Amino acid sequence: MTQLTPVAVLGASGRMGSEAVKAIRNSPDLTLVAALGRQDPLEELIAAGAQVVVDLTVPESTERNVAFAVEHGLHAVVGTTGWDEKRVAGLRTLLGANPGVGVLIAPNFALGSVLATAFAARAARYFESVELIELHHPDKVDAPSGTAERTAALIAEARRDARMPGSPDATQSARDGARGCDVDGIRVHSVRLRGLVAHQEVLFGGVGEQLTIRHDSFHRESFMPGVLLGIRQVGSHPGLTVGLDGYLDLQA
Numbered sequence: 001m002t003q004l005t006p007v008a009v010l011g012a013s014g015r016m017g018s019e020a021v022k023a024i025r026n027s028p029d030l031t032l033v034a035a036l037g038r039q040d041p042l043e044e045l046i047a048a049g050a051q052v053v054v055d056l057t058v059p060e061s062t063e064r065n066v067a068f069a070v071e072h073g074l075h076a077v078v079g080t081t082g083w084d085e086k087r088v089a090g091l092r093t094l095l096g097a098n099p100g101v102g103v104l105i106a107p108n109f110a111l112g113s114v115l116a117t118a119f120a121a122r123a124a125r126y127f128e129s130v131e132l133i134e135l136h137h138p139d140k141v142d143a144p145s146g147t148a149e150r151t152a153a154l155i156a157e158a159r160r161d162a163r164m165p166g167s168p169d170a171t172q173s174a175r176d177g178a179r180g181c182d183v184d185g186i187r188v189h190s191v192r193l194r195g196l197v198a199h200q201e202v203l204f205g206g207v208g209e210q211l212t213i214r215h216d217s218f219h220r221e222s223f224m225p226g227v228l229l230g231i232r233q234v235g236s237h238p239g240l241t242v243g244l245d246g247y248l249d250l251q252a
């Protein structure tokens with residue numbers, strides 16, 4: 001008989017957490033052993049015998065949740081935003097002291113979004129101008145989105161490698177926020193609108209042409225194949241992986 005992987009979800013009653021609970025329950029190779037919320041002690045993860053913890057909480061709690069998992073030898077699949085460079089560096093150190101434990105931090109679990117970000121990174125060196133627009137539901141607590149931060153960082157890296165200057169911009173005066181925020185030298189604009197779920201456009205401009213790379217998540221089900229892929233693979237990838245693309249062969 002094949003062993004089922006025992007999985008716990010943190011943030012289980014949230015928008016993403018409740019969808020993940022459903023997806024895990026519907027997976028014949030996984031068993032949901034804990035579904036925790038803000039009030040529940042993390043020790044329940046151990047008592048429940050979880051092997052993989054899925055963190056879909058809030059930026060203030062994710063670092064502590066993941067540290068607890070790693071220190072107790074549990075693999076973690078993390079969708080929560082807020083993982084800046086300092087936090088990532090701290091987690092790498094912690095993982096160094098806990099060899100064999102795997103953590104996946106995936107700013108976006110939707111396969112189309114992962115591809116859109118990869119395509120944008122590839123296109124980055126060919127266009128003089130680039131700006132990014134991310135559009136989300138109005139209940140989102142952070143801006144810009146984690147996906148936009150990562151996409152901008154990868155575009156900026158590709159442009160630096162190609163020794164490109166910043167996007168041309170003659171603006172001399174602007175109202176606060178009119179030009180969006182600066183992520184690694186890339187302008188990112190955040191829209192919050194009832195009815196939206198999660199959307200992103202990367203706009204590349206060259207002389208007489210524009211390339212737009214757009215991805216839309218219309219429902220949180222779109223994230224679930226990526227969440228399940230992460231749960232199934234995290235144990236085979238010790239150390240830290242940032243981005244679901246780390247588990248995919250995007251060159252094929």
Ligand SMILES: NC(=O)C1=CN([C@@H]2O[C@H](COP(=O)(O)OP(=O)(O)OC[C@H]3O[C@@H](n4cnc5c(N)ncnc54)[C@H](OP(=O)(O)O)[C@@H]3O)[C@@H](O)[C@H]2O)C=CC1
Nearest residue numbers: 011013014015016037038057061079080081106107108109
């Ligand atoms: N990687 C990806 O593909 C995606 C990532 N996200 C990210 O996932 C995160 C969650 O998003 P979303 O589901 O929309 O948010 P919600 O606000 O709907 O859910 C967050 C949940 O976390 C719970 N929570 C808060 N603090 C803790 C804690 N200390 N321990 C355990 N649970 C806690 C909340 O409980 P309570 O109700 O009690 O406050 C709530 O149920 C965000 O950072 C978002 O950006 C979202 C979509 C896709």
Ligand SMILES: O=C(O)C1=N[C@H](C(=O)O)C[C@H](O)C1
Nearest residue numbers: 081107108140145146147198
């Ligand atoms: O809060 C959300 O909804 C989302 N958060 C993630 C992000 O910040 O990029 C992923 C997706 O965009 C949905």
